[in-house]
Amino acid sequence: MWECPEFFALDGGHVLIWSTAGKVFWQSGRLDTSTMLFHSAKTGELDVGAYYAPKTQLGETGQRILWGWIPERRPEAEYSAAGWAGVMSLPRVLHLDADGTLRMKMLPALNELRGEALPTVESPGAVSIRFPEANGEMECSGAAAAGFDFVLTTVANGTEVLKISWLPDRHAFSANGREIALSQDETPRLHLFLDASVAEMILGERTGYTARFYGAGSGAAELTARIEGPGVTASAWKVRPISSNRLTTPG
Known part of the structure; x- marks a missing residue:
């Protein structure tokens, strides 16, 4: 149906x-x-x-x-x-x-919600970003000729929220059992938003990957994003609420 x-x-x-x-x-x-x-x-x-x-x-x-x-x-x-x-x-x-x-x-207007930049921790072949209270936006890209993995986990116990792999031999992302191919001239890029219990990601402007996760009690989980692979770059920001209580307060 x-x-x-x-x-x-x-x-x-x-x-x-x-x-x-x-x-x-x-x-x-x-x-x-x-x-x-x-x-x-x-x-x-x-x-x-x-x-x-x-x-x-x-x-x-x-x-x-x-x-x-x-x-x-x-x-x-x-x-x-x-x-x-x-x-x-x-x-x-x-x-x-x-x-x-x-x-x-x-929607480009979401850029208006960007707050202060979040620090990135770089190590050989990897970039890590921590998102307190599961709040933030991230953009990252990798080298098309090299493989890389993006993994989002909870800080408390390492539970995997989502994982995405770039497969250079197929010029495609692998996500949740699906393969999302890009054209040969495209650079693999990811765009992520986090908000309390939701992760929304766009893969190469081709498809979305939305995941749910839950913190203990009524609080939001702290998350870590780790991108492993040669030539990966990432930037991240806090995201401001659209209103003081996110639902009913104008402005």
Whole structure:
């Protein structure tokens, strides 16, 4: 069964998105308006993690902005006791390449939430960044010809939140059992946002990888990101809340 299907024009082509069985997919192609048949060209996943039922809207300058639902990954008894379940994703901007490849990136307006820079710890062939209270933004890249691993873990007990590997022989990312290939002229880049119990990442502007994690009690877990491989670079920042209590206070 398809859930939340949507069909729209984008950058001279057309895109169909839909959700089914816990996954979210896209197809690009062209609509023949004389027959009203959609001729698909390419397909893929919008996100390979905890992300479902996305829908789009048009921004004030005509951007196609994608929002998704981030479900829980903890037992029902726990989120029932907490009194809430699930959160909305950050907004992502969609574009369509001439060859029908769907691209995405975080809405540039999110740069307004950047706070002070977080320190990076460099060692031979690796970069580490610590995120207190699971709060922050990070951008990193690696050498296309060399492999590297990105691992996000909790500081308290080393629990792995997510892991992504760059496979130079396939010019592709490996994430959550999926392979996300880039074109041969592209540099492997990752863009990550952390907020309390959610990690949202964009891999090479091709797909998202959203993960859930939970701290002890009502507090947020402290996390460490470690990128291992030759030629890796990373920058990170704290992220300011959109309001004083994040939900109901204007400004």
